[in-house]
Amino acid sequence: MSAGAPTSGRVARAALLGATVAAGTVALGLVTGTGPLLGPMAAAHGVGTGAVSLALSATLCAALGLGVVTGPLARRLGARALVGTGALLVPTGLFAAAAADRFAPAAAALVAGVGVGAGCVVVPMAAATGAAFAHGRGTALVVATAGGGLGTVVTPPVLAALLPVLGLPGTLRAAGLVSAGVLVACVPACPGRPRPAGRRTPAAGRPSAGPGWRLLAAATVGLTAAMFVPFTHLPGYAAAHGTDPAGGAALVALAGAASLTGRLLAVPAQARWGAWAVHRAGAAVFCGAFALWATAAGPTGLTAFAVVFGLGHGAYLGVAAAVVLQLHGTDALALRIGSLHAATAVGGLVGPAAAGVAADLTGSPSAAVAVGAALGVAGCAVLAAVRPTAVTGRPAGSAGAAQPPRCRSIA
Template sequence: MHSAQPTTKLFYGWLVVAAAFVVTFVGFGSAYTFSSFVESLQRDFGASRGSVSLVFSLAGFLYFGLGVISGPLADRWGARKLAALGMALVGLGLMLASQAQTIVQVYAAYGIGIGAGVGCAYVPTLGAVQRWFVKRRGFASGLAVSGIGVGTLVMPPLATWLIASLGWRDAYLVLGILAVITGVGSSLFIADDPRRHGTGPDGDPLGSMSSAPVRQGVSIGEAVRTPRFAGLYAACLISAFGVFVPFVHLVPFAVDHHVTSALAVLLLGMIGVGSTAGRFVLGSIADRIGRDTFLIAMYVGMAVSLAIWAIAGGFWSLTIFALLFGVFYGGWVAILPAVVTDHFGGRNVGGIIGILYTSVAIGTLLGPSAAGFAFDVSHSYFIPVAISAAANVAAAFIAMATLRTDSPIASVAVP
């Protein structure tokens, strides 16, 4: 009877993927609602547009940078607890923002709630997904993080509708309650080890070759001292300086090129559409062509799309850029956790991903700000966008060189 369970019951790993989808949907969707509140916050608190723009960089630095803490904690305590705590912080931050009396209080609630909340939940959740899959790891990772793209599409319009219907304070309150209910509720379905559910990775029977290495792999200290980790870190760091520039500067760039504000905002939605497609579709392709090769292709694709942005001017050329960039950006985000697990094993994957993502945090903090200062000097985005494209070309070459180094898990039986 027990031997029939893996074929007659839904593989629990897909429930973990679904839970991760909801966690990323709630966390990043809530983060990207901030643009919907900017006009109301400016009006009620007299805030400048410049002071508002820094919030994205600071929150992004927190939710990528805190993975260095939450990842190892999840490896020790379990991803479920960290994800639930993170979703609770997201909801609490939104609810506190509804009671803010100054713009500084809004920033604090948003930064602590969204930044720390997503920072607690994101890396542990992705690390948990990796342990449930081997053969379809890229596809599962893509489905899990596609919640980011869908959340980017759904949550800002929902926030805009709530503001129009209830006012910005009650809108924050409703979003906070929804975040707690859906985020914490979905976190309860996250599990770290398929063996506790009677299967190996991919639903294979216990005792098969693919079911053995769930918790095997190198230690965090061993991982970070390898040339492969150094290469991955350098590629992510250099790439991230340019990757997040469009999220801050694409709309003002479009407006500077005589695109109406309403259409300019839609361009961010096009990045969301492209990234959702990239995460859903490209993950399975990565499993077939090789995940390392796929990662290099994503760097090249982001470089090409950013080069298109550098010479674009009208709405339709910017739409082409936004869609293409979204596809490759989504594929990059989807494949990174799977590549880390391939190289270093699943035993400490949360901690290793967390350390790797400090590179993305630094890029998120510095890249968009540097692009803004470059624009202030030159009154043009051409130089920062061209540098962003060149950075991703460099990242592709670094990733290719990394493949020539020895595998850290060559002596560990991880498929």
């Protein structure tokens, strides 16, 4: 069984899809839902929040950026080997960060352990899911992204609840134990090493590098840079406006719950209008929500922002892999998904770190909101310039062209 061939058996496919959701909940939750750690880590190691934001952003960057490497590796070694490696690295990184008495080794442990480990999990499992479903592939890819939404629902309030009880080291160790249990349990559901193939697809390892693809990658950088700002800085902004830490974490969790809802709503939406249309609409919604954040001065406004932002965020991310499928089919699916994840990684590195530096320099959390809004506007402007014909290199309606707007026609 390989990451490039359909997984045999309905039970095996269902187990793989469930494992992808569970592993994504842990792996992505630990790289996107760590906002509650920002203040405690800064205080414990005597550094500014900008430095901690940079470390958390680098962790996210490693998790997403490695997809361009781990995706193709999964085609050769099997997703099981990569996920098994991630199941070892993620808890090791958390335990090492808990034991560190200085910031530099703690940050290195998070990046090399949690970041690299999550990178071994996310794209290989998404690509394996896409390969396993010969029918309903677009829908399966959308459902597989639910783990990201669940991670942002579960992780922030759990971390916020554990920190006062266990302290920072104890919280990191607890997260390490949970991540080890979940990820190890997911390994058997993953495809093993593929059988030797009789022939190779000539272009299997080369995603399009035309101007349309580069525009799509650039738009992804800007949009994801904006997208990760609230998950890191919303708790601090809420605290500056009189909300306690638990309330700030609850807002991030609410955004995650709305994101999960957005992903679920994206399933029928992409079947009707196509993944590309839903992708652009989701981007417009979550970027427009920054106007709500900028004017929010209390719990009601922040709650409205979290809901609207989360719905757009979920729709945008939920169909990202299906967009690749709609525009390119299954050819080099793992590498193409990994390439967009790499663009997402750059955004994840730039956005929260730039917002954190701006907040430190101005002494106001509102600066982080302004940075996020500016990045989102820039990303939307570039995305609006992308045309599906430019990405595929084939005019719509021509022989062999991807036929927008229905992703399911390819599955």
